[in-house]
Amino acid sequence: MSKDAQLEKNHWYRNDDIPGVAGPDREIVGYGEKPPRIRWHNDAKVAINIVINYEEGSEKTFAMGDGMNDGMYELPFEVDDQRDLAKESMYEYGSRAGIWRMFRTFDRYNVPVTIFGAAVALERNPEVARKINERGDDIVGHGYRWIDHYEYSREEERELIRMAMDSFQKTLGRQPEGWYCREMSVNTRELLVEDGRFLFDSDYYGDDLPFWTFVNDKAHLVIPYSLVVNDCRYIMGTGFAAPSDFVEVASRTLDQLLDDGDDCGRMMSIGIHPRITGNPARIHGLAEFIKYAQSKDDVVFMTRTDIAKSFIDQVPKPDRPEDRPNS
Template sequence: MADPKQVARNHWFRNDDLPGVAGPERDLVGYGATPPRVRWKDGAKVAVNIVINYEEGSEKTFAMGDGMNDGMYELPFDVDDQRDLAKESMYEYGSRAGIWRMFRMADRLGVPLTVFGAAVALERNPAVAERIVERGDDLVSHGYRWIDHYEYSREEEREVIGLAMESFRSNWGLEPVGWYCREMSVNTRELLVEDGRFLYDSDYYGDDLPFWTKVAGKDHLVVPYSLVTNDCRYIMGTGFGSPSDFVDTAKRTLDQLLDDGDDCGRMMSIGIHPRITGNPARLNGLAEFVRYALDTPGATFMTRTDIARSFAEQVPAPS
């Protein structure tokens, strides 16, 4: 077997990607200096999208036969060879308490929500799914379970996508047109286009505006997401130490997008999790930013699917 380090050394002189590598081609250019001039609801320059990642109960656990405990936890402790009941209870906080606190905030402040929903998580807490339907929230498929899609074969991933969509349809009468998985594979986007039910995916972090791409000869929309204004930074690596850190980052993000040196509109994604931002202090910080954005001229709150459709109307697919 070839030594991977030697292979890497042999390619140090390349100035392009290898031909035939699986997955989408890299695009390092994007819109460049001339992004399209878009406007959102009520002529706003920045569309703010709040995304609840509802995954609790679908994460990897010994209880579900995965032989491991998921890693996103408040403290840097790992239990390797048995159930981690402490970690499981953190996730349960999200489904028992955190998600309801989020719904109450959104109701009180009158802002729309997008839910990246894992099908199994909603199956295991039907009351949450029923509330999403009742509120009319924007459901984006977060897969069947909260798993890394790159761990599965193309056929297995195709099956997982189908299982998720069938669950949403048969249990709740919902047919998402958007997709975001935990970690996409080189096959994910091709499978979504092959499936035919998806207007867009959000498995991308490389822009502040949606953009069209070509997959298997078909136009497909990408609506980027963000890991910057995202509450995973409370518990992973060097990130937010307090809700004030989140509020400051979110405010500065919005202020910059509103005055970004040109006349182009942009979008701002805020990613939150019931087990993380559902805790009182962090939800209080989110509410503080929402009030700030509501009082800021040029900003509006929209769902992700409304952003996708509005963009597609203003910037039609090339073909």
């Protein structure tokens, strides 16, 4: 094999991405040293967005014909060839008890939240859908079911997005302006832009500020999410052993964002699940952090869609990639 052929076979020598690879271009540089100076409602420096991931009843189960039991369970046990009724019942805790404890907590502290809603989960529990509308909560599409979108073809994923939006319209009487699926595919963002109904997506973890990207020459807004202040860390990998761990990570995150060494405002995402944070001790920890955050000046709780619209007011949609801040 010639030297050139060997180099072509081994990609370790590259210092850029291979042209034509499916999916969005990587955006490694971002805003750099000087992000735009953003302020949120009431001129706050930090906007906190609490996200309830409502998935219960839409996860993969033998009962729904998937031939598997989904993960994110309290214990590292797996049942491989039949229904796992213990795991199913943990999910049902979220839809039966946890979500209502969350609603009571957010009502008590007058906190607006965003629902990352799986359409089938809302179909199967219409009382939750009714309560979301009653509270006026923000809704972001979390897929038709809680399934990995990268497992499906482009056409299948397009149909899943259509089915989800039709379902939201039927269940809630409205459709989300944002999207965050479980494990996006290389086609997801293009499909959202082609669809034309979406103001933003949140399938991104690479910043503390929204930003504009371009998809096939069309400007598209990304509102980043986070897995750091996220209750999945109670049950997956290294993370929270106790609610006090969650409170400390959340509080330190907020403190840093309030004094991050510059005058730039930023957003803070908190991800929770009814079957996890809906348990008494964990929601108690979240309430402790809410009280801490509400004691601070320069902090506001906002929905994800309101964050998107506030950002657009301050950083309007660019006509060209080079018109973006710090492009």
